[in-house]
Amino acid sequence: MIPSIVFIMALIFRQENLTFWNIIGQAKIWGLLLSAAGALAVVLWKGPVVLTSMLVNIKGTSDSVLGSVMIIVGLLASSFWNILVGHVLQFYPAELSLTAMMNLFGTIQTAIISAFVISWSSWKLKWEGGLVLVTILLGGVVVTGLSYYVMMWAIKKKGVVFEAAFNPVLVVFLFLLQTFLLGNSIHLGSIVGGVFVILGLYLFLWAKANDMEKERTVADDSAYSPLSSTMKVEGKSSTILPTRKRVQQ
Known part of the structure; x- marks a missing residue:
């Protein structure tokens, strides 16, 4: 739902x-x-x-009410983040330092909340053959650090809606990973949903490509308009005339 919410917010702002x-x-x-x-x-x-997958299916417990509330909050927070970052990058175009500051303050906020919510026994790392360390490094370096930098770079180059349009592709990749790594069975809804996601993304990217082509054409026309050409010619003549007078003298 993030692309639709970001698109509506981008229109409003x-x-x-x-x-x-x-x-x-x-x-x-x-x-x-x-x-x-x-x-x-x-x-x-x-x-x-x-x-039907031949792998072992891993299932966990769920709380639908709490999960739904957290998902809605996460959707709104992610959508506002896209809009705010798109506005900030117009005045502060340094994506790398902005990513570093965001991660620093995010770490401070998370540490404060965890100190009150998470029990002290949970801070002890259970390595599980190195899997916990790999998860921490992957989450910190790739998922948080590198992905935020790439997203902000994409927002700066193509806009907030363009970056948010790729969010549904995550669902397709998660479906593939759950199928081949966690052993979930393949259902018809997953296949149909994946096709819809790809078709929708293709339609949107086609529209954005046409938008960018029109903006480039308008910019070229304004740069080479007759008025700007006349101003350039007049500017050249004004600089050449004094030289001719000096040569005649």
């Missing part, structure tokens, strides 16, 4: 343009809707089993 009745505007809307529908289909609709 004027970080994205939309011509509703244009084919490009319709492609943006339907692309985001298809991606959101596909991601929801993977999570909420299982359907009949298409292929």
Whole structure:
């Protein structure tokens, strides 16, 4: 749902343009809707089993009420983060130092909350053959550090909606990892949802590519307009005339 929420927020804060009745505007809307529908289909609709995995299926306990509240809070927080970062990068275009500051303050906040919420016995690391260390390094270096830097770089280059449009692809990758690593069976809903996500992402990227081409064409036309050419010619003539006068003298 993050791309749809970010798209609405970007329209409100004027970080994205939309011509509703244009084919490009319709492609943006339907692309985001298809991606959101596909991601929801993977999570909420299982359907009949298409292929049963031979691996051991790992299941955990769940709390639907608390989980739903945390998911909604996470969606809103991630969407606001995209909008705020897109605005901050206009005035502070240093993605690497911005990523470092975000991770530093995130670490401080997490440490303070963990000191009150998590019991002291939970701070003892159970290495489990090195798997815990690999998870910590992967989460700190790749998932947090590198991914935030890449996301901010993408927001700076292409905009907040472009970066957020790739979020439903995470659902497809999680479906593949759960199938081949955790032993979950393949359901029809996962396949249909994955197809919807890819089609929606393709529609949206096609619309953004056309938007960028139009903006580039408008910029080129304004740069080589007759008015700007006349101003350039007049500027050259004004610098050449004094030289001619000096030569005649």
